[in-house]
Amino acid sequence: MLLSLNALGVVYGDIGTSPLYVMNTIFHDPPSPVDAIGACSLIIWALIIMVTLKYIVFIMSADHHNEGGIFALCSLLIKKSSSMHATGKKVVIVLGMIGASLLLGDGAITPAISVISAIEGMAIAYPGLTQYVVPITVIILVLLFLAQPLGTAKVGTFFGPIVFVWFGFLFGIGVYNVTLEPRALYAFNPWEGLSFFVRHGPASYFTMGSIFLCVTGMEAMFADMGHFRKGPIRLAWMTVVFPAVVFNYLGQTAVLILRPEVYSSPFYSSVPHSLYWLIFALATLAGIIASQAIITGSFSVISQAIWLGLSPPFQIKQTSTTVEGQIFIPTVNWTLMIATIGVVCGFGSSEAISHAYGVTVCTNEVLSSVLFFLVLKYSWRVQTWKCLPFLLFLFVDGSFWGAIMAKLPHGGYAAIILSLIFFSVMMIWFVGEKKLRTYRKVHNISTRLEVL
Structure with missing residues (x-):
């Protein structure tokens, strides 16, 4: 239970803060009740299919020595596929x-949008404070990265209870608003989501790029598996995270049915006035905490890359005496800090960052589905016909990917550029190491350093 509580603070901050910005990126005009319900239905079923079924049930079973992430899938294929x-x-x-580079590129985007979307709540209440949103966000991000040397255990122990309270408020506010407009519960019917596409035709396809933002964080959830193990992560999702975020989206839907004019800020509009500043404070803390999942996931991915010989041997510091996977990599930490601050200063708002957000995550999801399918076939030797149903997830991933690629000209290129930088470093190291090994073998040079 303690690991599950800590997992809330490290693993689920990203998904837990998505209600802050997902709904207001979907609608650009006041929605009709059926459109609000349809969009919420798409969100709920995305959470069920992509997080609960794909990750919690299937992909998290593919660990490599209790480590998760895309390199865990690669290790299973390379070492167990004769x-x-x-x-x-x-x-x-x-x-x-490529997948690891995409995760690292996301590592610069996620902290930026998570923190700034929370701080923007201040400007909603007092528009005159808008000019201070970016400076405050930068200060908070610097403090977050400075706290990383403390280690996952200490950070998670502090963050876990805060996120637990945050999810409690998400659930409570959602239930409160649903009682005011129970029609929001129709969103559990998948036909409502399909009807959304029928009503709006081909143009509605690009809405999926915004819907996808509700599941960002699942890739970090898998990458963080080495920090907490799969059991506590699964328990936290099923008992706390999933019910809380689903009912909060339902609550925002209820508010949009009753007051469609608040489409630009449905989350804060769903909060009772007496709780506004309390929720703002919690949202700010949750936004900070949301960044933790991708940061620790980045440490895990680079650690595995070093182990596989795909990355320069950066210094790795063990931060726990009991859990081997809890580590800190200074070079990665400071690199992500600089990149994240650059994203905040360059884009300036959560709406602008949302155009860059999700491109790398969605591409990573397609790769994860492909690699897991190969693990089923080659590593676990599951019969091909039994593997075919998993292609449904690849179809869903591909559908989201096609929609989200429309963001490339509007800021999505920033995430791709960051990912290309990380990929170039790994590829140069990998090719260079391979050539060096070949040279040593040809010239019979020992790799052992002689004592001078």
Whole structure:
């Protein structure tokens, strides 16, 4: 139970803060009641299909020595797939590097949007404070990255109870608003989501790019598995996180049915006036905490990359005497801090950052589905016909990916550029190390350092 509580503070902050900004990125005009319900239905079923089924049930079963992340899938394929051709294994390695680079690129975007979306609540109440949103966000982010050397255990112990309270308020506010407008519960019917597409035709497809933001964080959830193990992460999702976020989205839907004119800020509009500043304070803390999942996930991914020989051997500091996967990598930490501050200063608002957000995550999801399918077939030797149903997840991922690529000209390129930088570092190291090993082998040079 203690690990599950800590997991709330480290793993689920990202998904837990998505209600702050998802609904207001979907609508650009006051929605009709059926459209509000339809959008909420799409959110709920995205959470069920992509997080609960794909990750919690399936992908988290594919750990490598209790470690998760895309390199865990690659390790299973490389080391346990005797039937896979050598060329196929090289392709897997490259896919792993691409996936890891995308996660690191996301590591600069997630903290930026999580914190600034919370701080913007201050400007909603007092518009004159808008000019202070970016400076305050930068200060908070610097303090967050400075706290990383304390380690996951200490950070999680502090963050866990706060996020637990945050999820409690998300659930309570959601239930309160649903009691005012029970029609929001129709969103549990998947037909409401499908009807949304029928009513709006092909143009509604691009709405999926905004819907996808509700599941961002699931890739970090898998990458953080080495910090907490799969059991506590699954328990926290099923008992706390999933009910809380679903009912909060339902509550925002109820508010949009009753007051469609608040479409630009449905979350804060759903909060009772007497609780506004309390929720603002909690949202700010939750936004800070949301950044933790991707930061610790980045440490895990780079650690695995070093172990596989795909990254320079950065200094790794063990931060726990009991859990091997709890680590801190200074170089990665400070690099992400600089990149994150650059994103905040460059874009300036959560709405602008949302155009860059999700591109790398969604691409990573497609790669994860492909690699897990290969693990089923080659590592676990599951019969091909039994693997085919998993292609449903690949279809869903591909549908989201196509929609979210529309963000590329509007800011999505920033995340891709960051990912390309990380990929270049890994690829240069990988190719260089391979050539060095070949040279040593040809010239019979020992890799052991001689005592001078």
